[in-house]
Amino acid sequence: MPSTPIDTHFDLALVSPFLLQTLAEVLSDKGVNSERLCLGLGFTVEELQDPAQRISYRQAVSMIQRALAALPERGLGLWVGHHNVLGTLGLLGHVLSLCRTLRDAFEIGRRFQHTTGSMAVCNLLEGPEESFVEVECRLPYADVQVFAVEEFFASLLVYNRTLIGTGFQPLRFEFTHTAPSYEAEYVRLLGPNLHFGCLHNRMVIASHWLDLQLPSHHPVALRQALKLLESECAQVQQRMGLLETVERAIARDLPYGSHIDKVASDLNMSSRTLRRRLSEHDMTFDALQEQVRRARAMSLLGNPEMPIERIAEALGYSxxxxxxxxFKRWTGLSPSGFRDEVPASAD
Known part of the structure; x- marks a missing residue:
């Protein structure tokens, strides 16, 4: 697949090593030399064990793509997610275990998701009967997007069962990509209720789970641990928080078109102030909007059954x-040409 440049903030060393640490362990268990996956990337496998280590998304993408090339079409993202335990998240995992309800844990997890090294961003959409944990990877690589979604949902299932018991079971999972050749791994690790070729990546749960009180809830310990987590993450949040918030707002309004005036108003600031703050991160609103659209387009193009016209509409194009x-400007390919290239990315 043709190389696609990553936007400026993906070069910032802000990502914790949690995900890559687990990835290295899984690859080693499968007989792959994990040290070779790190060659030339600026860190070693040993350095991934340091919770203070920070890497860039660009470095993370390179390691993930090397791992996918070493174990193609096997369900590597599912394996990595299933291999995680709540303790893998470090201090965040401890905070989640102390929350009052699963809803509170979801909110804390969403607020501090950048600390886990995840390639994806998530959101909780509540309904009266069904609620949706929606996730999206906005990195412009189709293979990494599938890996990130697999890893997120497999690990989320592990974390939720740790928090509230093995009886937790989602109603279904929805994926934007088409069913892979290793669909049996999805069934084994996520369950049989799977839907592919959807408009969103979602874990659908019965809403009553959100109000369930967690057995390890401790309000005093939670306040103390949350204060430590906030202090630990303050610098990273300051640099990434604005970009993630704006991206989330753009993604929310994508089918209808997103305007900087509306996003700025949602953030209680003027559009001029928002432009200035984005420029401090070498970013513009238009560039962020293109980034969200591009990543979403690549995700939806992974489903060969979805018409190009429907994808254009979902992205807000008239x-x-x-x-x-x-799309031609972003990748040098037409949408149909890119779609033809997607299966080759796993070879």
């Missing part, structure tokens, strides 16, 4: 020609 022109 006609398919505008989408084709934009």
């Amino acid at each position: 006609d398919v020609r505008g989408f084709r022109r934009a």
